[in-house]
Amino acid sequence: MALDPKIEAHQRLVEQLRRSFGKAIMAAFDDEKVVEIMANPDGKLLVERHGQGIVQEGTIAPQQVQNIIGLVAAWQGTISNAEKPICEGALPPEFGGARFEGCLPPITPGPLFAIRLRARSIYTLEQYVRATVITANQLEIIQQAIDTRKNILVSGGTTSGKTTLVNAIVHRISEVSDLNQRIVIIEDTPEIQCSAPNYLSLLTDDSAKITMASLLKATLRLRPSRIIVGEIRDGAALDLVDAWGTGHPGGAATMHANNPQGALLRLDRLCMRTGAPSQKESIEEAVDIIIQIRSDENHPAGRRITSMWDVKKGEEI
Structure with missing residues (x-):
């Protein structure tokens, strides 16, 4: 039985996002202590864990960041380019509904994003x-x-x-x-x-x-x-x-x-x-x-x- 075209398109986009995020970012999504994932214009990939501050966890190419921003914009039913350089909103449910903020030139020297993850456990x-x-x-x-x-x-x-x-x-x-x-x-x-x-x-x-x-x-x-x-x-x-x-x-x-x-x-x-x-x-x-x-x-x-x-x-x- 064929999948509903909308469901199939959604699954395809989610899989593209997973591939574009790569192993390091997907591992951060799976880490319950991670609260923020950031890609800077200089290529630094930064991760903040609850109570542990921000650390660099490798680098990320500008083209990879731009691809991610484009896919998130597609999920939101819009586009992101020089005329619309800000992309913001929630990621698909498969990523826990994390909050995404991405920016492209000319408002920044290079593409960047910040992903705010929803708390996976309650701190009483x-x-x-x-x-x-x-x-x-x-x-x-x-x-x-x-x-x-x-x-x-x-x-x-x-x-x-x-x-x-x-x-x-x-x-x-x-x-x-x-x-x-x-x-x-x-x-x-x-x-x-x-x-x-x-x-x-x-x-x-x-x-x-x-x-x-x-x-x-x-x-x-x-x-x-x-x-x-x-x-x-x-x-x-x-x-x-x-x-x-x-x-x-x-x-x-x-x-x-x-x-x-x-x-x-x-x-x-x-x-x-x-x-x-x-x-x-x-x-x-x-x-x-x-x-x-x-x-x-x-x-x-x-x-x-x-x-x-x-x-x-x-x-x-």
């Missing part, structure tokens, strides 16, 4: 204590915040471990939830894992113009108890603040910022991108705790919590 809050990323006292505060339905914002820089920490928070949420707590997770790419008995995962879709903001609006009609957002990076911040502040406590989200005060300021600025006035008071009502995490090469785990901020009291916890 208790493991954070054993790894001395958080203290026993901080663990108690975070667990109490989760159990009493506080809204938690995790702030930090790129590759600081924000999503990994939110996964640990969601793991705890899953442990204390029953069917009466309906958890809705909203992301650009699937990175947050949940094992709660009643949860939904929603993804943005650029081709269908389904944005984070539109998903947040839809979420309010899906009877959410807790709302989890992968990353706040645009005007959808206003919808999240509104959702969190109007009867949907106990959520979590991530944001790029250097400190808790900077996170509050950035959240307000993102809200104002919609044309709304400052939402400072609404933000203070909606957000309860900010956990600041940062990369630290001198720490055995490669990262550490630098601050926990009580937004309502305006003080360090």
